[in-house]
Amino acid sequence: MSSAATRTAGQDHLWSVDDHLEDILGTVRPLEPIELQLLDAQGCVLVEDVTVPVSLPPFDNSSMDGYAVRVADVAGASEEYPAVLTVVGDVAAGQAEAPYVGPGQAVRIMTGAPLPPGAEAVVPVEWTDGGIGEGPVTGMRAHSASPEGAFGQVHIHRAAEARAHVRAAGSDVKAGDRALEAGTILGPPQIGLLAAIGRATVRVRPRPRVVVLSTGSELAQPGEALGTGQIYDSNSFALYAAARDAGAIAYRVGAVADDAETLRATIEDQLIRADLVVTTGGVSVGAYDVVKEALSSVGDEDEAGGGIDFRKLAMQPGKPQGFGSIGPDHTPLLALPGNPVSSYVSFELFVRPAIRTLAGLKDVHRPTTRATLAADKALTSPQGRRQFLRGTYADGTVTPVGGAGSHLVAALAHADALIVVPESATSVEPGTEVEVVLLG
Structure with a gap:
């Protein structure tokens, strides 16, 4: 571990939130790049610039269903005096060859079809009679008689300028342009662009695989009867969802009973599919805190400096924390407290940044802002502890939700922000400007 020397201060050392986070982010490294099929690369971070091999679109094509024409043949056309052109063929999207458009001629064209040789513009079908005319009549500016093989005639009621309704080759991106730069997160539009320029695979940092497990013999699974x-x-469940929200591929392991050997074996079995392990519960000072018992000695004899360090943080909630590495590949492990609010707040502050660092993202933290505290009474906070209270944020104002208890799951479900009370403050009056971590 890069910060192993800092983790020898002893169990009585009180870590700050910032020092604990620095230790984590100083240890976790972005995953090695791999080549992935396009559909498997969604959510991943691009590790190299992508250059356009072929212009997009690769050829001039029609943006409308209509008729490909010469500009001179429709000049001055109107409802009263339509231009009457001979239709010499059709061209559809994907068609390899198109008929030549000569003087007095038109080719019926579909959206996306290549512009036929000789044509200079496309007249939308709404500007025509749809090709149902029977031939020249009095008052119409008729052209030469239909040649052999013609498809009939079309009456055109409006003039068109050169290149009207034509999408030019390279008007989106040109060959040699940079389509995407390294560091781009591949969402649906980016995947679509890569497919459009012909890329079947792409080099990315993979989405981190995160294994989440709870500990405690008192835990029952939703859907079961409570004993x-x-x-x-x-x-x-909350941490699994939070890991996915952070961009990870998450695996949830059923709750493990309070048995150190079972827990150790369970974690070791999960290492084959883990880039990061997250446990919740069993890190305090109780008699049944099995995470500490199971993992405190892991890696003690490892020359590379592995092992899990259990520490106390100057924060509320979330004072007990554990961090280190486990297994032959030194997989990072974060051990979080068991109370629901403590567990979730700890995830947001420490695990989410670790996941996003593994993914190769530059911005690993939730956004923060300043907001005016809207409360009925002053907020209290223990001296020397950084407190994170749940709140709702809107229009520069933050309102506390629920109390400070670390078991208040219902209040957490209605919060979209964390109100930060610094270590130096023991109370915050209504109307005071406070720091807010935005969770939404």
């Missing part, structure tokens, strides 16, 4: 003294396992 005496049991509660439902909500943490692993």
Whole structure:
């Protein structure tokens, strides 16, 4: 671990939030790039510039259903005096060859079809009679008689300028242009662009694989009947969803009972599919804090400096935390507290940045802003602890939701922000400007 020396301060050392986060981000490294099929690369970060091999569109084509014409043949056309042209063929999208458009002629054309040779513009079908005319009549500016093989005639009621309704070759991107630059996150539009320029694969940093597991013999699975003294396992579901929201491929492991050997074996079994392991529960000072018991000695004899360090942070909620590496590949592991609010707040502050760092993203933190506190009374906070309270943010104002208790799941579900009370403050009065972490 790059910061192993800093993790020898002992169990009585009180870490700051910033130092703990710095230790994590100083250790976690972006995943190695791989070549992925286009559909598998969604959500990944591009690691190299992509150059356009072929102009897009690759040829002049029609942006409308209508008729490809010469400009001179429709000059001055009107409802009263339409131009009457001989239709010499059709051209559809994907058609390899198109008929030549000579003087007095037109070719019926479909959207996306290549502009026929000789044609200078496209007249939308709405400007015509749809090709149902029977031939020249009095008052119409008729052209030469239909040649052999003609498709009839079309009456055109409006003039068209050169290149009207024609999408020029290279008008989107030209061959040699940079389509996407390294560092781009590949969303649906980017995937579409890569496909449009003919790329079947792309070199990216893969989405991190994150294994989430809860600990506690008291945990039952949603859908099961609760036994005496049991509660439902909500943490692993919340953290699984949070990992996916952060861009990871998440795997949720069912709750593990309070048995150190079982927990150690479960984690070791999961390492084959993990770039990061996240546990929740069992990191405090209780008699059944099995995460500490199972993992405290892991890596102690590892010359590369592996192992999990359990520490106390100057924060509320989320004072007990664990961080280190495990297994032959030194897979990072973050051990979070078991109370639901503590677990989720810890994820947002520490795990989300680690996931996004693994993914190769530059911006790894939630956005922050300043907001005016709207509350009925002053907020209180313990001296020397950075407190994170749940709140709702709108139009420069933040309102607390629920209390400070780390078990208040319902209040957390209605929050979209964290109100930050700094270590130096023991109270914050209504109307005070505070720092806010935006979760939405």
